[in-house]
Amino acid sequence: MARLLIIEADGGSRGNPGIAASGSVVIDASTGEILAEVGRFLGHATNNVAEYTALVEGIRKALFIDPDAELHVRMDSKLVVEQMSGRWKIKHPDMAELAAEARGLLIGTPVRFEWVPRLQNARADRVANRSMDLQEDFGR
Secondary structure (H helix, E strand, O other), rough: OOOEEEEEEEEEEEOEEEEEEEEEEEOOOOOOOEEEEEEEEEEEEEEEHHHHHHHHHHHHHHHHOOOOOEEEEEOOHHHOOOOHHOOOOOHHHHHHHHHHHHHOOOOOOEEEEEEHHHHHHHHHHHHHHHHHHHHOEEEE
């Protein structure tokens, strides 16, 4: 049985567009241990670009930790969850490009997407805000 890793991902933009960053947290589902936190400073970007970047960075880190893992992605972005689940179309070219990158990383990887309320995504939000405050990447 494959190891299950949870990815909590969130992006933020102070202004939309504005100063933006993404935050991703990778958690071992069986122990609850936080295995990694990744913050990526994006400079000037939209909230949706930051959300998708958080997803991509979280997937990258999780598959680096365990390339054979199953993934459970938890995000408070209904847009990203619904688009990545195939229920909503992706119309914006920037979002389509980032979604294609995420799908490319996920080839052969079992994944489940779940929308969660913002309060249940506080760890990833904290990482994104830290990256915005520092204006730098960390944990990559």
